[in-house]
Amino acid sequence: MDVTDLVARAQTSNDTVPKLLLRNRAQWGDRAAIRHKDLGIWQSWTWREVHDEIRSLALGLRKLGFERGEAVAIVGSNRPRLYWTFAAVQSLGGIPVPVYQDSVAEEMKYVLEHAEVTFAVVEDQEQVDKILSISDELPKLRHIIYDEARGLKGYDHTRLHDYSQVQELGEAERKANVGADQWWLDEIAKGKGSDVSVMLYTSGTTGRPKGVMLTHDNVVKSGQNANTFDRFTPDDTMLAYLPMAWVGDHIFTYGQAYAGGLCVACPESPETAMEDRREIGPTYFFAPPRVFENMLTQISVRMEDAGTVKKKIYSYFMGVANRTGEKLMNGENVGFKDRLLYRLGDFFVYGPLRNRMGFSNLRLAYTAGEAIGPELFRFYRSLGMNLKQLYGQTEASVFITLQPDGEVSPETVGKPGPEVEIKIAPNGEVLFRSPGVFHKYYKNDEATSATKTPDGWVHTGDAGFIDNRGHLRIIDRAKDVGRLTDGSMFSPKYLENRIKFFPEVKEAVAFGNGRDFVTMFVNIDLTSVGSWAERNMVSYASYQDLAGHLQVVDMIRKRVDELNKALSQEAMVAKSQIKRFLILHKELDADDGELTRTQKVRRSFIEDRYAPLIKALYDGSPDADISVEVVFEDGRKGKIEGHMKIVDMTIYPVAQAAVKEAAE
Amino acid sequence: MNAPLSQGSAMAEADTRAAKIGDVLLKVENVSLSFGGVKAIRDVSFDIRKGEVRAIIGPNGAGKTSMLNVINGFYHPQQGVITFKGERRSEMRPYVAASQGIARTFQNVALFKGMSTLDNIMTGRTLKMKRGLLSQALRIGPALNEELEHRLAVEKIIDFLEINHIRKTPVGKLPYGLQKRVELGRALATEPELLLLDEPMAGMNLEEKQDMSRFILTVNDAFGTTIALIEHDMGVVMDLSDRVVVLDYGQKIADGTPDVVQKDQKVIDAYLGVAH
Numbered sequence A: 001m002d003v004t005d006l007v008a009r010a011q012t013s014n015d016t017v018p019k020l021l022l023r024n025r026a027q028w029g030d031r032a033a034i035r036h037k038d039l040g041i042w043q044s045w046t047w048r049e050v051h052d053e054i055r056s057l058a059l060g061l062r063k064l065g066f067e068r069g070e071a072v073a074i075v076g077s078n079r080p081r082l083y084w085t086f087a088a089v090q091s092l093g094g095i096p097v098p099v100y101q102d103s104v105a106e107e108m109k110y111v112l113e114h115a116e117v118t119f120a121v122v123e124d125q126e127q128v129d130k131i132l133s134i135s136d137e138l139p140k141l142r143h144i145i146y147d148e149a150r151g152l153k154g155y156d157h158t159r160l161h162d163y164s165q166v167q168e169l170g171e172a173e174r175k176a177n178v179g180a181d182q183w184w185l186d187e188i189a190k191g192k193g194s195d196v197s198v199m200l201y202t203s204g205t206t207g208r209p210k211g212v213m214l215t216h217d218n219v220v221k222s223g224q225n226a227n228t229f230d231r232f233t234p235d236d237t238m239l240a241y242l243p244m245a246w247v248g249d250h251i252f253t254y255g256q257a258y259a260g261g262l263c264v265a266c267p268e269s270p271e272t273a274m275e276d277r278r279e280i281g282p283t284y285f286f287a288p289p290r291v292f293e294n295m296l297t298q299i300s301v302r303m304e305d306a307g308t309v310k311k312k313i314y315s316y317f318m319g320v321a322n323r324t325g326e327k328l329m330n331g332e333n334v335g336f337k338d339r340l341l342y343r344l345g346d347f348f349v350y351g352p353l354r355n356r357m358g359f360s361n362l363r364l365a366y367t368a369g370e371a372i373g374p375e376l377f378r379f380y381r382s383l384g385m386n387l388k389q390l391y392g393q394t395e396a397s398v399f400i401t402l403q404p405d406g407e408v409s410p411e412t413v414g415k416p417g418p419e420v421e422i423k424i425a426p427n428g429e430v431l432f433r434s435p436g437v438f439h440k441y442y443k444n445d446e447a448t449s450a451t452k453t454p455d456g457w458v459h460t461g462d463a464g465f466i467d468n469r470g471h472l473r474i475i476d477r478a479k480d481v482g483r484l485t486d487g488s489m490f491s492p493k494y495l496e497n498r499i500k501f502f503p504e505v506k507e508a509v510a511f512g513n514g515r516d517f518v519t520m521f522v523n524i525d526l527t528s529v530g531s532w533a534e535r536n537m538v539s540y541a542s543y544q545d546l547a548g549h550l551q552v553v554d555m556i557r558k559r560v561d562e563l564n565k566a567l568s569q570e571a572m573v574a575k576s577q578i579k580r581f582l583i584l585h586k587e588l589d590a591d592d593g594e595l596t597r598t599q600k601v602r603r604s605f606i607e608d609r610y611a612p613l614i615k616a617l618y619d620g621s622p623d624a625d626i627s628v629e630v631v632f633e634d635g636r637k638g639k640i641e642g643h644m645k646i647v648d649m650t651i652y653p654v655a656q657a658a659v660k661e662a663a664e
Numbered sequence B: 001m002n003a004p005l006s007q008g009s010a011m012a013e014a015d016t017r018a019a020k021i022g023d024v025l026l027k028v029e030n031v032s033l034s035f036g037g038v039k040a041i042r043d044v045s046f047d048i049r050k051g052e053v054r055a056i057i058g059p060n061g062a063g064k065t066s067m068l069n070v071i072n073g074f075y076h077p078q079q080g081v082i083t084f085k086g087e088r089r090s091e092m093r094p095y096v097a098a099s100q101g102i103a104r105t106f107q108n109v110a111l112f113k114g115m116s117t118l119d120n121i122m123t124g125r126t127l128k129m130k131r132g133l134l135s136q137a138l139r140i141g142p143a144l145n146e147e148l149e150h151r152l153a154v155e156k157i158i159d160f161l162e163i164n165h166i167r168k169t170p171v172g173k174l175p176y177g178l179q180k181r182v183e184l185g186r187a188l189a190t191e192p193e194l195l196l197l198d199e200p201m202a203g204m205n206l207e208e209k210q211d212m213s214r215f216i217l218t219v220n221d222a223f224g225t226t227i228a229l230i231e232h233d234m235g236v237v238m239d240l241s242d243r244v245v246v247l248d249y250g251q252k253i254a255d256g257t258p259d260v261v262q263k264d265q266k267v268i269d270a271y272l273g274v275a276h
Helices: A003-013 A018-029 A047-063 A080-091 A106-115 A123-139 A161-177 A180-190 A216-229 A246-262 A270-280 A287-302 A306-329 A335-355 A374-382 A444-450 A493-502 A526-535 A541-549 A551-568 A572-576 A602-611 A611-619 A656-663 B065-070 B094-099 B117-122 B133-138 B142-160 B175-191 B206-224 B232-238 B256-263 B265-272
Strands: A034-038 A041-046 A071-075 A095-101 A119-121 A144-145 A160-161 A195-204 A210-215 A237-240 A261-267 A284-286 A366-367 A387-393 A398-402 A421-424 A429-433 A460-464 A472-477 A505-511 A518-524 A580-581 A623-631 A637-646 B025-035 B038-049 B053-057 B079-084 B086-087 B102-105 B196-198 B225-231 B243-248 B251-256
Touching: A003 B053, A018 A047, A018 A180, A018 A216, A018 A246, A034 A047, A034 A270, A034 B025, A034 B094, A047 A080, A047 A161, A047 A398, A071 A080, A071 A123, A071 A306, A080 A095, A080 A106, A080 A119, A080 A195, A080 A261, A080 B038, A095 A106, A095 A493, A106 A119, A106 A123, A119 A123, A123 A144, A160 A161, A160 A284, A161 A180, A161 A460, A161 B265, A180 A261, A195 A216, A195 A246, A210 A216, A210 A421, A210 A580, A216 A246, A216 A398, A237 A246, A237 A270, A237 B102, A246 A261, A246 A284, A246 A398, A261 A518, A261 B133, A270 A335, A287 A335, A287 A374, A306 A374, A335 A444, A374 A387, A421 A460, A444 A460, A444 A623, A460 A572, A472 A493, A493 A505, A493 A518, A493 A551, A493 A572, A505 A602, A518 A526, A518 A551, A518 A611, A518 B232, A526 A551, A541 A551, A541 A637, A551 A572, A551 A580, A551 A637, A580 A611, A602 A611, A611 A623, A611 A637, A623 B117, A623 B251, B025 B225, B038 B065, B038 B243, B053 B065, B053 B206, B053 B232, B065 B196, B065 B225, B094 B102, B117 B142, B117 B175, B133 B142, B142 B175, B206 B232, B232 B256, B243 B265, B251 B256, B251 B265, B256 B265
Parallel strands: A034 A261, A071 A095, A071 A119, A095 A195, A119 A144, A144 A160, A237 A261, A284 A366, A366 A387, A518 A580, B038 B251, B053 B225, B053 B243, B102 B196, B196 B225
Antiparallel strands: A034 A041, A195 A210, A387 A398, A421 A429, A429 A460, A460 A472, A505 A518, A580 A637, A623 A637, B025 B038, B025 B079, B079 B086, B243 B251
16 A cells, blocks of 8 residues: 555544543543633543543433534633533534524524534533523424533423433443444544534524534534644644634634644633633744733733832833844844843743743634734834744634744734635625535535635635735725725725824824825824823924824824835835825814724714814815814714814835735 | 433432431520520520521510520530530530631621632641641641642632632722631531521622522532521511521520411511510
């Protein structure tokens, strides 16, 4: 038998997650597979133990009448028993459907009904109550199994079961029937890579959630590729703290863990995740940007309260880290003195800080989901943490692009992952094709065909472009992207996000759709600019006063200039350089309807309200006047009048490299 | 293996609350208490049955807290007899009450502010510790095992009350609602037969009240602990309790199930205020 044959066989024998479970048991039987903190003590299960637990549960489910192809809802926080349910259900040819644990009964009903769930495995009384309250409307639901028995003693147990009792049923079956183990192995052998392995409901901002069906091939392949890309081994540990119904958790802590034999630690409760992370010291960590932002805020606040000596040491060594940390991580050349200083700083400051955050053993961290501020990003990297960005979605089994080591920057989301192809549609939308591409939306062929082309390309709905290093940059939702009159792409959000990364700018609104050039309103950040004013003896009475100060206008002009220079290097957005801007005389406020309650700009409303200003921006006048009605905090209404200077900017020629790239 | 298993363990109809309530656990007979000339309690009699949730309500200054203090031996009534588990007594010290199985929480949280949640609850185990001071201090032999045993009991309470995340936080830093929960935890650590709760929901928001109600009901259901509680939130009282005794100006004015008490004219007058 030649090598390719062997490889092919090895691949087919590990093409489903339950088959990987058997392999892991054989290969890493005595290594820890999963940990959970219970009653204050970390408990561990080896792959052998996990295998046995899953087998008893699977046989028990079968005893309760579970049939091939049935769907099982899984509701609760990250716990070993719920993770085992995935594998147990899959081993019997069933489809697990994780549901967000904080969804209200009504939302849960929709998913359970739509997925035609017949069993539900849930964490505790809260979830049992929720499901019982809707069970009249779920005729297909036959059994509910709970992990935590507290408070459920007096309930009617005709179709309600304790998790361990179901496992006992399975064990009893094994005692009574010598063929049970073999039967289970045969069931696993029946599974194919092309079978649907899990159904994940996307929370959809508009309309009903859609059930994304992923196959075993999707999950296993994505897990394997991610493990190869970042060289994960069974020595790696991660903390499972994000919702199980989210694709990221499913791929990271289930797909990758099974594919590579990684160890997963489950926190004691959702509230203790931070504390538990410090105890476990994961080597691999994922969090959305806001989690990293919160950690930095906590550190900054504590440093503010520290003594003078500590503060001095901190700020000195953070300066060193800023200069050298990133270069060291990227393997660039750093002088001997700086190297030495960095070592010293590592001992006194960076090491203890990483320990404080639970990152002492961290090898790799990812963030995704929204734009991350460059300063925030650099802070963690300069401390010696390999924080990277990735871009993905449920329909891709997460991975579309990832940043390779040494090619990390806050602006991009990286290069296509292993076996992933991407292309940009004429309207700027990003499309991808990969082994992770979802099977289809459950019972929604219309949406499936709208998203997935017959030859396997998937529309992401995001607009982006590929920069001259081959990295993907995401700029906006595709539907929000407009055009300048010369036909070049205009994405207001991209420009606003870029300018908001400067600490002096709090909010910005860009205009340009259907116009000749781009203009912008800017709100200064009162905290940041105010502290600058204090240091520079600039006195001011109000926001309006400070915003109109000539030095402040000049400060913002420099920032816009910096942005224009950067934009000129990027072919796709080079035409979006800001030609004219003004600093608004008042802060945009949700009370005045200018922002949503989640602090997002309400573009069309602002366009109406400030029409005279926009007119002035485009008709070439050197300044503009406006008077708008505002609502004060005590509910009184008043008028704010303003006189604003309009600043003209230099437009840079499109850089040569960028032109060449655009031509290609 | 194909026939779905018919579950034999189907529970009979959930036990009705009446069935779980047993004999008289504590009886208060003709108790009067005065401080100098002030008569805090005047000739009050009632009983608490095993397994029930008994509420003591009344307007401010009606003598509710004094009544609890009498029950757990903190005040000594000038008149009257208290019978606990069939044993009559007129005077008793609080620690004796505690060792006999009466635990309580206080209207104004009374915890050790500088100590962690864990240590505070651990103090509730003091009466159950049998080893000498020296061997405990040195943590040798049986003392170590004993500590482990108590720690397990405490961890179970922490898990039950869902306060894992504040296990090591000094209690003084916690918000009020959580302090109340820790105090309940300390009372539970004594494994009481009778649990006295003095305004367990005071100063809590709706969600905290719901949590606390759930804990009280589960303690009562799962461990069979008898509970006597003082509470001002009438919704909570009516939902939780099996029987209610109403005090006004130190006298008992009504006693019975929540339904009966709610409709009692004297109770309505006492709460709404009527010229006496």
